[in-house]
Amino acid sequence: xxxxxxxxxxxxxxxxxxxxxxxxxxxxxxxxxxxxxxxxxxxxxxxxxxxxxxxxxxxxxxxxxxxx
Numbered sequence: 628x629x630x631x632x633x634x635x636x637x638x639x640x641x642x643x644x645x646x647x648x649x650x651x652x653x654x655x656x657x658x659x660x661x662x663x664x665x666x667x668x669x670x671x672x673x674x675x676x677x678x679x680x681x682x683x684x685x686x687x688x689x690x691x692x693x694x695x
Contacts, residue, residue, distance in 0.1 A: 630674050632661055639665060652680075 635653040649665035660680035
């Protein structure tokens with residue numbers, strides 16, 4: 628069943644840059660983290676399991692992907 632994101636509150640990722648590369652996430656959803664492109668707010672959102680998103684965010688913060 629798709630997640631109902633009606634009324635979701637979005638925030639820009641702290642890793643977004645000033646040249647238009649902005650990722651937004653929506654907090655407060657049980658076991659999932661919706662992610663979207665801020666340049667296309669009416670477009671689709673990717674839905675990640677919360678533990679997978681947290682592992683990805685930790686890996687980025689730890690520099691596992693280089694300078695992103």
